[in-house]
Amino acid sequence: MHSSPTTPAPYSTFPGTEGLSTFNAGLSAASPNAFDGRNILLTGATGLIGGELLKAIIERYNPNAIYTLARGRHNATPESRVVTRLAHCTKSIPESLQVIEGELTTANCGLNPQVYKTICDTTEVILHCAADTSFLDGAGVLEANIESVRNILEMAKQCAKMPLFVYVSTAANVGQVQSRTICESDDAETEHHNEYTQSKGMAEALVRASGLPYLILRPSIVLSAGITDQTFAKSILWCAPLFTLFNALPMNADSRIDVIPVSYVTDSIIELLNQPSLEHDCYYISAGAHNCTLAGEVVRLVKEFYAIDCPKALVHPDKWTGADYKQYVKNSDQRKAFFALRYYFPFINMDVAYSNERLKQQLKDRMPALPPLSSYLAPLLQQIPVSLSLAEAARP
Ligand SMILES: NC(=O)c1ccc[n+]([C@@H]2O[C@H](COP(=O)([O-])OP(=O)(O)OC[C@H]3O[C@@H](n4cnc5c(N)ncnc54)[C@H](OP(=O)(O)O)[C@@H]3O)[C@@H](O)[C@H]2O)c1
Incomplete structure (x- = not known):
């Protein structure tokens, strides 16, 4: 399906079959890998995946330049935010790292003309990890993520060296599917659980229509395993401590949840880019059909961590009734928590695995x-007291 760069349409199919045999073939004259001696533009460095990817590149390689586009926040400059994000890097920050203030939703990514030109003159690989990952609808996520991709693609098109555009998408952009193992070549649904996953699918369509060489990578659910940072720990797991407030919840204990640690994502991205050629232009980075965690196992691990026997029962969502709600959701904390959990139940209960056979x-x-969830969940839960989860649940 073709969609114009100015009017992204929801896609219905994933082409996903064209290879990228020319990418590393073109680069390999200068370097045996995709990073040493390269000029790389990376977005999302203050975030979970972008930050870990930047750290891994700095620790393992010597790029010629790494431009990281980042935003300031409150009193922190973009540079200090990226430096803070790299706090546990085992190597000192190299001269090649250039933090550039940018806002992806604005024209020219908010860069001044001179900086824009320098990046366009030199960049060979663009690692686009930035996105608004909020599940809240009506908060501008759809528009922001599409506009960001449009702006950075426009920049990529101005680049002298026709860069490889690596788009970190999401496996969940397949939309509202149920009880299936999904492959990269499967059709996406038009209905989505939220604007975030919809935005990622629509942005993929823009990438495919760009005419640039591209690689689309779709991680499943990524946890900040091995990182001590409450913001990252709670970003997905904030809901887990809330389970313990209830005697019963509408959850299918047998539903598969495709969850992976962030190091598995960054290592996969690096290994893919270091391949001499790629068979496909799109890969799930996922636990796959055989290594998903069951919802019942997640609840068991949470109960074990808090040493509490709640929830005692998981009621299949098809059987959960108004009477169950009245019986199990009584006090104000429970009502607040249950209201917030409603955003997550569809994902917990969709029973979907993303095949990693292609990868x-x-x-x-x-x-x-791929380490099991049981090996890294407890240190993450340690960072999220129930009070923090409740505060998170109360946020609009
Ligand atoms: N984490 C997951 O479970 C998961 C799963 C599948 C796919 N993904 C995808 O992986 C990518 C990275 O996710 P993540 O978990 O690392 O997200 P994250 O921790 O929320 O980080 C998002 C990053 O994007 C930056 N950003 C957002 N909007 C921006 C804008 N308009 N201009 C400039 N920078 C902007 C943020 O900067 P600030 O710090 O300034 O806000 C931050 O650096 C996203 O594309 C996401 O869709 C994530």
């Missing part, structure tokens, strides 16, 4: 190891 076939013995 395995591509990476073979370079496929990163």
Whole structure:
């Protein structure tokens, strides 16, 4: 399906079959990998995936330049935010790192003409990790994520060296599917659980229509395993401590949840980019059909961590009734928590795995190891007291 760069349309199919055999072939004259000696533009460096990817690149490689586009916040400059994000980097921050203040939703990504020109003259690879990841509808997420991709694609098109555009999308952009293992070539649904996943699908359509060489990577649910940072820990897991407030919840204990640690994502991205050629232009980065965690197991681990036998029962959502709600959701904390959990129940109960067969076939013995959730959940829950979860649940 073709969609014009000015009018993104919801896509209905994932082409996903064209290879990228020319990417590293074109670059390999200068370097045996995708990073040493390269000029790289990375967005989202203050975030979970972008920050870990930047850290991994700095620790393992010596790019010629890494431009990171970042925003200031309150009194913190973009530079200090990126430096703080790199706090636990095992290597000192290299001269090649250039933090550039930018706002992706504005024209020219908010860059001054001179900086814009420098980036366009030199950039060879764009790693676009930035996105508004809020699940709240009506907060401008759809518009912001589409506009951001449109602006950075426009910049990529001005680049002298026709950069590879690596778009970190999301597996959940498949929309409202139920009880399936999804492959990259499967059709997406037109209905979505929220504007965020819809925006990622629509932005993918823009990337595909751009005429640039691109690589679309779709992580499943990414947890900040191994990182001590409350903001990242709570960003997805804030809902977990709330489970313990209830005697029963509308959850399918057998529903598969495709959850992965962030290091698995960054290692997969690096390994894919280091391949001499790629079979496909789109890959799930996921636990896959055989390594998903069941919802019942997640609840068991949460109960074990808090040493509390709540929830005692998981009621299949098809069987959850108004009477159950009245029985189990009584006090104000429970009402507040249940209201917030409603955003997450569709994802918890969708029973979907994203196949990682394509990734395995591509990476073979370079496929990163996937640790089980039980090996990294407790240190993350440690960072999220129930009071914080309740405060998070009360946010609009
Ligand atoms: N985490 C997951 O479970 C998951 C799963 C699948 C896919 N993904 C995808 O992976 C990518 C990274 O996700 P994440 O979890 O790392 O998200 P995150 O922690 O929320 O970080 C988002 C990053 O994007 C930046 N950003 C957002 N809007 C921007 C704008 N308009 N201009 C400039 N920068 C902007 C943020 O900057 P500020 O710090 O200034 O806000 C931050 O650096 C996203 O594309 C997301 O869709 C994430």
